[in-house]
Amino acid sequence: MSAVHLYKHHKVAFLTQHGKQTLLRGSLETALGCELVHTDGYDTDLLGTFTRDQSRPCSQIEAARQKALIGMRLTQTTIGIASEGSFGMDPFGGFIPWNTEVLVWIDQNLGLEVHGIAHGPAQSLHKTIQSKNELEAFASAANFPNHLLVLRPNNQDDPDILKGIDNLADLLQAFDWAKQKSIQGRVFVENDLRAHANPTRQGVIRKACDNLIQKLRSRCPQCNTPGYWITEQTAGLPCSACGHKTHLPISEIWCCATCGHEDHKHLSLDRLADPSRCDFCNP
Missing domain, CATH: 3.30.1490.20 (ATP-grasp fold, A domain)
Incomplete structure (x- = not known):
């Protein structure tokens, strides 16, 4: 069963006060056949604000999870999605503002939780x-x-x-x-880092949505549950110029969170890394 067939005509709750439903509706409904049901019936600022007037009492993923569950209760649906962002400095050199966006999808019918994640430079001065x-x-x-x-x-x-x-x-x-x-x-x-006030952040949220859709359309070969995805990568793809190992992956482990099925995949042996990604050629 495809993800489109699985979620076709299903209502999906989305609790947000900052216009995120307009960012995700088209992509989600087209890719999955679902119907996004927006609600703003809960003050999500109570779960934390970027301006520090209300601290976030839990992790980024837990905050998104709470929003999804609250949205599901408000709309009386069994499927929900929610978004949560965080800001800091980039993880590579710590020189530029950085944004991480998480989308949490909860399907109570399947006992399923899937995360869409994206990162990128932030407009955060x-x-x-x-x-x-x-x-x-x-x-x-x-x-x-x-x-x-x-x-x-x-x-x-x-x-x-x-x-x-x-x-x-x-x-x-x-x-x-x-x-x-x-x-x-x-x-x-x-x-202002709220989604409706920050177009740069909106772009990262859209990327997180794309990542979520990919995961929901990836089904476990053992139990056919959505969310079958990469949990670990082994670096070592050779550089096409010098042959040294790079940080790019040469193998992956795919795992199903529902039944635990794992698949170890070796990536194509004829793939080589561009020298720009090689620490030896491009230190």
Whole structure:
């Protein structure tokens, strides 16, 4: 049974307050034949905010899992999906802002949970400023107004906050407000990281959705359950120029989380790595 047939006409709950349903609906419904049922009947900020006014009490995956389950209860469905993002510095050199997005798909009928994951550079800047010249320079670097901004007096933890600033007039007014409330005339400004306010993040969420769809369309050869996917890779693909081993995979282990079936796959022996991926040719 294909994933399209398995989920055709099934209602899938999606709890979100920040417009993520518009990012995923077309891809999910086309690929799986399901019907995405959006709800905003729960304040997801209670599970954590990027602006630190509400800390996230659990892991990224657990937060998405809780959202999916709450959405399913609100819509009285047995299948749900939810999204959760995180931000930090890139895992390679720690030099650029980085975004990791997770989608959790829960199918209570099958006792199944599948994760879609994607990573990428983030539009996630912040700075403490004191002048409108500094504000304008920051706004340019932060890709404003395409990406929205957040301002608060004093520092990143001040309880007074203005979110979702999307035009120059409001930005200047918010700066005056924050500067007046600041003890030392300092204003903390940052990118708004909520999905509807950050197109760069939207692109990573779409990639996570593509990853989820791939996993849901991959069925276990033993029990036919969706979510059969790579759990481990062995590096060592030879470089096409020098023959040295690279970090690219030469074999993979595929596993079913439902029945435990595993398959060890050796990748094609005629594949070679591009020299740009070789530490010896391109240190």
